[in-house]
Amino acid sequence: MHGEDTEGRLVASACTIAIDDLPDGLIVTDGFGRVLSVNRAAARLTRVTPERAVGRDINETFPFRDHDGREWWKALDPEGGLRTRSRVPERPLHLPGGQELYVSARLVREPARGGDVERVAIMLRDGGARARLERSRADLVSTVAHELRSPLTSVKGFTATLLAKWSRFTDEQKRVMLDTINTDADRVTRLITELLDVSRIESGRLEVHKQVVDIPARVRRVIAGRVAAGEPEDRFLLGHADDLPEMWLDQDKVDQILGNLVENALRHGRGTVTIEIQSVGWGVTVSVRDQGEGIEPELATRVFRQFWRGNSRRRGGTGLGLFIVKGLVEAHGGTIIVQRAPEGGAEFRFTVPTGAPDFA
Template sequence: MSIGTSRSPGVQDILCTRADHGALGDLGDGLGIHPDDLPDGLVVADESGHVICFNAAAARITAVHASDALGVPLEHALPLEDLEGRRWWQLTDPYGGIATRFAQPERNLLLPGGREVLVSARYVRTAPTGPVRRVVVSIRDTEARRRTERSHAELIATVAHELRSPLTSVKGFTATLLAKWERFTDDQKKLMLETVDADANRVTRLIAELLDISRIDSGRLELRRQPVDIGAAVGRHIQAHVASGQDADRFLVRIQRPLPDCWADPDKIDQVLSNLLENAVRHGEGTVTIDVAASSSPREQGGAETAVTVSDEGSGIPEESMGRVFTRFWRGSKRGGTGLGLYIVKGIVEAHGGTITVGRAPGGGAQFRFTLPVGTPAYLL
């Protein structure tokens, strides 16, 4: 993109390079920071309103080459409009506006072509009410923020959808029982109350998932570490599946003992195992195999690991989807669920300092493998 506007005399040779900061005064001196090191776009205009710095991030965001912007009037090098189509520099008038003004707060503006960016400005004056010596403009791409906003909107939509069904059921059954209690037999009352109880548990699980996501995203997931017998934990979960109607022959557990001591949060590890086994049972087919063993590839710092692998014999996960398995809202099938479970599993494993991967099992199904560092925590040594 070429601007094609006449340049101010005497500044056409000013380039924003690592070798020459002259036009920018002491910007970055003593810190070893050059404008191109900044993550955000930086545009600086001198007292005459001509651009004297146009860093690499600004060039990337605006698609204007620095050599085309340097020496050009600011309103031509950076032709911004507000969301109503008005020219921003004419509205703000940095050089001829109110003498006490020193900044413009961040706002959404449009580049030529309609691309939206976040822009803020600072007016550098020689005195509190003196003339403007520099106009310093910061530009940010809105794509990352938009992705975050979309993610939050999707989360809200998913939660609203998942809550609507059980709450409608709870409300319907309780209202019916209260209005017509005497008309139902004890067996009918029991069935309705069991349904209400199951739907209430579903709401409770969803709220717990939301709290976990909030803590994972903010880095505040608390772990209460204590010795954990992974083999025994696996056994408890399999017994629960058998008690709920699954065939005991569907599960194959292989534990390579001796296992090293594993210090972890037992509730969080139960959550990980529950999710992985539930996925294997619900979305997979055939035998569900659980392998527990000491890791054969210790971490670089010399600590051992316990590795847990959960495999099934179903159709597996398509190769093109494996990179999205641990993201929010990913669903491997149309059999329901919020799509949040594996995202939470990854957050829990990584909070323990471990890793989790997904691949194809020898039998063709999905295979999830997570590792946990072992050994006594430093505060107990």
């Protein structure tokens, strides 16, 4: 008997730890509204401790009401309604202090089909966090609309002009306009790619396909592209150790990381852009430095947020590049930081592990 009691306590303790690990709030009641458990997130959101809530009626401890002041639990009515009902959709509710939470519920029946409600699992989300997310999405829509307008206006204008007055232009004039259309179409493609990356990063759906990647060779490729675009070759300095380990990474994503960091150094920095690659105990570290104004320490935590563009007059871009870089690095199991470079500019340093092939 003593062993069974001990086992029961261990199971109860494990269950408590499990629900406390959930990122969202969780309140569990019986079918009559008596509170059985409250996880850590729910206690934080509602400011009601488990000690105050467990064993009491939910209307005493969590008197949720809708915008019209109606009692949520009374409207929920677990004992009434269709016996096939198992889920209650999420909706905004208020506690007496005016705090807004998004609340949904699941009715646990026994038997599962048509049985009585044994427990109600109530999920809570922070209304403030939801509002911030909605503002972020609104900012994203606004930014996308702004960034798309310029290249699409250019494409439309030049295309309409060429169609209407083709015979009036020389071959050289046509080539210039078509080059402009091609460049602006590339801008639109890059923007769409960024948006897809943001979506995959935020939803956790970013896939990494590993292969052997020669990082110094990828850096030289990025530099060659910038030189072909008009940057002087002597503006770049590449240094790397000779004992770099074999790296299994997603080559396209490595190119994207390096390209964004180099472009950021060119756009916001000055002087020489230095890229150094070194071996560390568990992988490889790549640093990209410029000789510009640098980033103030208090801003270091903000640079990887969406829409961050700093104080540079040469703003440009969507402000999504560094957010995407951080997501791509972390998808490889790596880390990235920004700090002041020895020359006074900004230094972005990321480290990626040696990893293993996908088929290993």
